[in-house]
Every structure is written in C-alpha cells, then in structure tokens.
Amino acid sequence: xxxxxxxxxxxxxxxxxxxxxxxxxxxxxxxxxxxxxxxxxxxxxxxxxxxxxxxxxxxxxxxxxxxxxxxxxxxxxxxxxxxxxxxxxxxxxxxxxxxxxxxxxxxxxxxxxxxxxxxxxxxxxxxxxxxxxxxxxxxxxxxxxxxxxxxxxxxxxxxxxxxxxxxxxxxxxxxxxxxxxxxxxxxxxxxxxxxxxxxxxxxxxxxxxxxxxxxxxxxxxxxxxxxxxxxxxxxxxxxxxxxxxxxxxxxxxxxxxxxxxxx
Amino acid sequence: xxxxxxxxxxxxxxxxxxxxxxxxxxxxxxxxxxxxxxxxxxxxxxxxxxxxxxxxxxxxxxxxxxxxxxxxxxxxxxxxxxxxxxxxxxxxxxxxxxxxxxxxxxxxxxxxxxxxxxxxxxxxxxxxxxxxxxxxxxxxxxxxxxxxxxxxxxxxxxxxxxxxxxxxxxxxxxxxxxxxxxxxxxxxxxxxxxxxxxxxxxxxxxxxxxxxxxxxxxxxxxxxxxxxxxxxxxxxxxxxxxxxxxxxxxxxxxxxxxxxxxx
Numbered sequence: 001x002x003x004x005x006x007x008x009x010x011x012x013x014x015x016x017x018x019x020x021x022x023x024x025x026x027x028x029x030x031x032x033x034x035x036x037x038x039x040x041x042x043x044x045x046x047x048x049x050x051x052x053x054x055x056x057x058x059x060x061x062x063x064x065x066x067x068x069x070x071x072x073x074x075x076x077x078x079x080x081x082x083x084x085x086x087x088x089x090x091x092x093x094x095x096x097x098x099x100x101x102x103x104x105x106x107x108x109x110x111x112x113x114x115x116x117x118x119x120x121x122x123x124x125x126x127x128x129x130x131x132x133x134x135x136x137x138x139x140x141x142x143x144x145x146x147x148x149x150x151x152x153x154x155x156x157x158x159x160x161x162x163x164x165x166x167x168x169x170x171x172x173x174x175x176x177x178x179x180x181x182x183x184x185x186x187x188x189x190x191x192x193x194x195x196x197x198x199x200x201x202x203x204x205x206x207x208x209x210x211x212x213x214x215x216x217x218x219x220x221x222x223x224x225x226x227x228x229x230x231x232x233x234x235x236x237x238x239x240x241x242x243x244x245x246x247x248x249x250x251x252x253x254x255x256x257x258x259x260x261x262x263x
Numbered sequence: 264x265x266x267x268x269x270x271x272x273x274x275x276x277x278x279x280x281x282x283x284x285x286x287x288x289x290x291x292x293x294x295x296x297x298x299x300x301x302x303x304x305x306x307x308x309x310x311x312x313x314x315x316x317x318x319x320x321x322x323x324x325x326x327x328x329x330x331x332x333x334x335x336x337x338x339x340x341x342x343x344x345x346x347x348x349x350x351x352x353x354x355x356x357x358x359x360x361x362x363x364x365x366x367x368x369x370x371x372x373x374x375x376x377x378x379x380x381x382x383x384x385x386x387x388x389x390x391x392x393x394x395x396x397x398x399x400x401x402x403x404x405x406x407x408x409x410x411x412x413x414x415x416x417x418x419x420x421x422x423x424x425x426x427x428x429x430x431x432x433x434x435x436x437x438x439x440x441x442x443x444x445x446x447x448x449x450x451x452x453x454x455x456x457x458x459x460x461x462x463x464x465x466x467x468x469x470x471x472x473x474x475x476x477x478x479x480x481x482x483x484x485x486x487x488x489x490x491x492x493x494x495x496x497x498x499x500x501x502x503x504x505x506x507x508x509x510x511x512x513x514x515x516x517x518x519x520x521x522x523x524x525x526x
Binding site: 055056058059060062063077078082083085087096099100101103105107108109110111112113114115116164165166199200201208209211213215216229230231232233234235236237238242250253255257259260 | 318319321322323325326340341345346348350359362363364366368370371372373374375376377378379427428429462463464471472474476478479492493494495496497498499500501505513516518520522523
C-alpha cells in the first residue's frame with residue numbers, strides 16, 4: 001500500500017458509513033486540497049458500489065474540513081445494469097463538509113469511436129519548470145506529495161508576469177512510486193494553481209462546485225494537465241482541466257466554478 | 264405568465280416540498296427533456312433560496328419521469344454570505360427521478376476581468392436551417408416549444424452525412440414571445456440533438472449526469488448554442504454546450520456525460 005493509498009483509505013463501518021482519516025500531508029495553506037478530499041470519498045463510494053470506477057463526480061464544497069478523523073456517509077440512489085448512482089457526504093464533527101453525487105460504472109478500455117486531440121501542445125518535460133519550494137510557514141504540505149513540471153509561461157504570475165488569460169499547464173505524478181489510477185486523477189484534476197492567477201487575480205480561490213469525469217484508466221507514467229478558463233466575472237471563474245495519460249489518451253475532464261480571491 | 268413559465272411552475276407546499284406538474288409539451292419521443300426538468304426543479308430551489316440565481320446545477324438522471332404531477336423535495340445544505348447550497352430531488356409516485364445539487368447566488372453583471380470568445384464562429388441566422396418537422400407519431404412535442412436554426416453541416420447526419428466529429432450548433436429561442444432567463448437557459452443547454460449523432464452514432468442517448476453553470480443573465484434575443492464533444496468511448500460520450508447571448512456574452516456552460524445509443 002502506497003502512502004497515497006493509505007492517506008485515502010476508507011474503512012467500512014456499515015452499509016452507509018465509512019471511517020476516514022484526513023491526512024495533514026494534503027494541506028494548501030490551511031484547507032485540505034479539494035481533489036484529495038474527493039479521492040477519499042470516492043474510495044468509500046466505489047467500495048460500496050457493484051461497479052469498479054467513479055465515472056462522474058459532482059461535489060459542492062460546503063465547508064473546509066481539517067486533518068483528522070471524518071466519515072463518509074453513503075446513500076445508494078439507484079443501481080442499474082451499467083451504472084449506479086450514489087450520494088456521498090463527507091462529515092466531520094457531525095457537520096457535512098462536502099456533498100457529492102457520484103456515478104460508478106465499469107470502464108473496459110474499448111477503442112474510441114471518436115477522440116479529439118489535446119487543446120494545447122506541451123513543451124517536452126525537460127523544458128518545463130518546477131514551482132519554487134514553498135516556505136515552511138506557508139503550510140503547503142501538498143507540494144511534497146506530487147511532482148509537477150510547468151509550462152513556464154503559465155506560472156509567469158509568480159514573478160509578476162501573468163499571461164493575461166486563465167491557464168495553467170503541467171506534467172504531474174506522485175512523488176512516491178505510484179501509478180496513476182482514478183483516485184490519483186481525482187487529486188490531479190484539482191492540483192494546478194488556480195488558472196485565474198494567470199489572468200492577474202491573486203489570493204485564495206475557493207472551489208464552490210467541481211465536476212469531473214473519468215474517461216479512461218490512465219497508463220503508468222506522467223499525467224499531462226491542461227488547465228484553462230473561459231470567463232472571470234462577478235467574482236466567479238470557471239476552471240477547466242483535461243488530464244491526458246502517457247499513452248496520449250484523454251483520461252479525465254474536470255470543470256469547477258470557484259470564487260476569485262480578494263488579493 | 265408565459266406558457267413556459269406555467270409549464271415550469273413550482274408551488275410551495277412547505278419549506279421542503281414543492282408541487283409541480285410536468286408538461287406533456289416537453290416530450291422527446293417518450294421521455295421528458297432533461298433541461299426542461301431541471302428548469303422545473305430550479306424554480307423550486309430559487310424560490311426557497313435567499314439568492315436570486317441558480318449559478319451551478321449538477322444533476323443525475325436516475326429515471327425518466329412522465330408528464331403529470333410530481334414534487335420537488337428541497338434540502339437546504341448551507342447558506343453563506345455569497346452562495347447557498349441546496350439538494351433538490353424530483354420525485355414522482357414517491358420515487359426519486361432526478362437528484363441534484365444546486366448552488367444559488369446573485370449575479371450582478373459586472374464587467375468581466377477576462378472573457379474568452381466563442382470557440383466556433385456561427386454562420387448568420389438567415390443562412391442557418393431548421394430541422395424538418397417531426398412526424399406526429401414520433402411524439403416530439405418539445406420541438407413546437409422552441410425555434411432553432413442549425414449550422415447546416417452539424418445536422419448532416421440527418422441525410423446520412425455526419426461530419427465525423429461530435430458537434431451541434433444552433434440559434435435558439437422560445438417559440439412564444441419569451442425573453443431568455445436562467446430557466447430558459449436550463450432548457451436551452453440540453454436542447455440540441457446529441458452531439459454524438461454527428462460522430463456517426465444513432466439512437467436514444469440518455470444523459471447520465473449533467474452540470475451547468477449560469478455565468479451571466481442573458482440579454483433578450485436569440486441564444487447561440489455551441490455543442491461539441493471530446494471523446495466517444497466505452498459507450499460513453501461527453502457533450503459540452505456553451506450558450507452565448509445576443510450581446511455576445513457567455514451566459515451558460517454545460518457538460519453532460521451520456522450513453523451512446525444502441526441503434
């Protein structure tokens with residue numbers, strides 16, 4: 001069992017309840033990473049499902065849970081022949097923290113009838129750059145779990161040179177030896193710095209709502225994350241992330257609606 | 264009150280219950296249109312919310328409700344200063360039909376910090392084409408509620424000439440005099456023929472999961488719907504729809520995951 005497997009473990013208490021322990025290694029300046037929290041919830045949902053894969057996940061971030069014990073509450077809504085529908089709630093201290101609707105099914109990896117190519121070309125891995133290590137006092141423990149190599153212009157905001165449009169692109173893998181799987185993808189699709197930083201905004205950008213689709217099981221190796229956005233207005237922005245595996249297949253699609261930080 | 268307003272009316276019974284009557288005018292060959300059903304649910308959610316607009320809606324289509332009486336069950340999850348979170352369930356004959364999570368907030372129409380342009384140019388309205396009128400026995404009552412003018416190549420599948428990629432683009436407005444509003448947009452984002460028809464697939468393509476975001480309040484006039492998809496594989500396809508208003512603003516974004524039809 002890898003460290004990530006352990007950090008996302010969900011232990012069955014009964015048909016509708018799983019015990020989890022939220023890991024302090026996935027913190028971004030205070031709150032826990034939203035993708036990590038989904039990975040934890042999805043462990044419980046898939047364990048309770050007759051199917052193998054979390055094909056769609058829609059989540060509302062009601063509150064910001066803290067590291068430590070929590071529970072995933074499961075409600076089976078319907079199980080059909082090809083998919084099952086589940087409501088899952090992450091609960092801490094008896095208070096709902098994240099509410100989600102998850103569709104599970106089993107993907108078989110059949111050849112696609114149609115597959116679009118990536119919307120952006122990435123520079124080769126060795127031309128991409130790391131983020132500077134976070135200062136210990138910033139409480140960014142998440143960074144140590146992952147390796148990311150950025151398409152340099154998309155982190156120009158770090159030195160005061162935002163590209164002027166919402167974007168963020170990087171290669172991603174876990175720091176420990178860990179092949180990507182649906183749970184790693186749940187983390188990956190929410191691991192980029194907010195795309196709105198490239199559009200000139202700053203500050204904590206809380207996710208309100210996130211939906212992601214697992215489209216195929218990822219091949220071993222780096223995941224390519226292509227992040228973009230269409231509109232920053234009225235204090236809201238959309239962040240669209242596509243995840244491509246090392247075999248060049250689209251493995252996940254994600255869109256979140258988030259609030260623009262106050263600076 | 265317009266016919267659409269009436270068809271989507273939700274009458275408050277108590278804090279958690281609204282009575283609705285699903286209108287036989289929104290049928291597509293048997294089932295009711297998924298966007299129409301969301302519009303009905305959103306009437307109840309917004310009525311019960313301290314905020315004015317349904318900013319994000321994620322829905323799971325568990326079953327296919329039929330025209331006639333139904334209820335919307337509301338559960339308030341959290342109300343904060345800028346947004347409220349609600350679970351809404353469409354129930355018919357005591358059985359849950361659609362499960363949803365909705366975020367309400369109030370949009371103010373501030374000038375955007377960043378706005379991308381449409382991903383596709385549309386031909387002028389008078390160069391776009393109507394779908395042939397459905398045969399009465401096809402039970403497509405939905406078509407009479409809306410006027411749509413299609414970018415011709417995206418309905419080439421009708422005469423056996425699919426474009427080879429998932430796409431569907433059209434101008435949209437209600438057939439009766441009715442300015443677009445968030446409820447009309449809920450219908451609009453699910454009103455295009457499935458994009459997968461253009462990729463060569465046929466048959467009923469049931470939506471499993473749909474998430475849409477209201478990004479701005481639409482100006483009066485035609486709505487432009489730009490539909491596309493990234494991957495058709497393993498019996499699943501994604502359908503992405505952007506809605507643009509007559510003032511050239513992105514007013515809604517939608518993605519659904521649906522099953523490829525069998526026939």
